[in-house]
C-alpha cells in the first residue's frame with residue numbers, strides 16, 4: 001500500500017526530477033565556505049543516494065567544519081530507470097524500495113579504516129551505523145511536520161527544490177528564518193513574493209547564473225533533453241541561485257561607461273522612469289529611476305543601487321503614471337501589465353523590468 005502511494009506521488013512529481021551536477025554545486029559553494037563552520041546543514045529535497053548536494057557536504061564535512069548534515073529523501077524521488085548513485089556499491093534495500101528516509105551525519109572519520117577520510121567512510125557509516133539512516137514516518141515532503149522539525153534544527157538549507165513548488169519552498173524558509181542557498185529560475189525574480197524579498201534585500205542572487213544542465217530520468221520527454229554517455233540531461237538557460245548568505249560578488253561595483261542622453265534613453269509612457277536595454281548600458285550620471293532587465297539582479301550591489309519596483313504588475317510601488325483603456329490601444333491589457341514605450345507613434349509593451357535608482 002505504502003509502495004503504491006509512493007509510486008503515485010512519484011508519477012505525479014516526475015517533472016521535478018532534475019539532478020544538480022556536482023561541478024555546479026562546487027562552483028557556487030566555494031564562495032560561501034566561511035558561513036558553514038559549526039553549522040547544521042539541511043538538504044531537504046535530496047535523496048542522499050542520488051543528490052550531489054548530499055555528496056558535496058558529506059565529502060567536505062570536515063573541511064567546512066560542519067556540526068551536522070541532514071538529508072531527507074522524498075517518496076517521489078524515484079529515478080529507478082537511471083540507476084544513479086553517488087556511491088560505487090550496489091544500492092541497499094532501503095534505496096530499492098524507495099522508502100522516504102533521512103540521513104543524519106555528525107562526524108566523518110576513517111571508519112572503514114582505509115587510511116583516508118572520504119565518501120567511502122560516509123557510505124560505511126550509512127550501512128553500518130543504525131542511527132545514521134532512519135525511515136521517515138511520512139512521505140518526506142518538506143512541508144510535513146517531521147521535516148519542519150528538521151528545518152527548525154538546521155542553520156543553513158542548501159538544495160535544488162522542486163521547480164513546481166518554488167514559491168511554497170521559499171515561503172517556508174523565510175517563515176522559519178533560515179539561512180539558505182537554493183537553485184531557482186531567473187523568472188522567480190518576478191514572482192510577487194520573491195520580488196518583494198529581493199527589493200527588501202532579504203534575499204539576493206548567488207554568484208553563478210545562466211545555463212546549467214541537470215541529469216533527468218531516462219523516461220523524461222522534454223525538448224531540452226539530450227543523451228550523453230548513457231545518461232539523460234536537461235539544459236536550462238536561465239538558472240539562478242538564490243541566497244541570503246553574503247558573498248563578495250554582491251559588493252562589487254558595476255562599471256558604468258555610458259552617459260545619459262535623451263536621444264539614447266527613452267522615458268516609458270506609463271512610468272516615470274527611463275528604459276535601459278542592457279545592464280551594461282546603465283548610465284553613470286542619471287539620478288532618476290531606470291527600468292533594467294531582470295538579469296540586473298546578478299550585478300546588483302545594494303551599496304550602489306536600490307531596487308524601487310518592477311514594471312511587471314499593477315501599481316504596487318506607486319511608480320506608474322498611467323492606466324490605459326481601449327481608447328489608447330486594443331492591447332491596453334498588455335500595456336498596463338508592463339512598461340510601455342512610444343515607438344513610431346505606437347505604444348509597445350516591454351519585458352518585465354526592475355525599477356532601480358543609483359544611490360548617491
Ligand SMILES: C[S@@+](CC[C@H](N)C(=O)[O-])C[C@H]1O[C@@H](n2cnc3c(N)ncnc32)[C@H](O)[C@@H]1O
Pocket residue numbers: 013016017018019020044045046047050051052053074076077078140141142143159160161162163165
Ligand atoms: C529539482 S529536483 C533536485 C534534486 C536534488 N535536490 C538535486 O539538486 O539534485 C527536486 C527534488 O525534490 C523532490 N521533491 C518533490 N516534491 C517534494 C516535496 N514536496 N518535498 C520534498 N522533496 C520533494 C523531487 O522528488 C526531486 O528529487
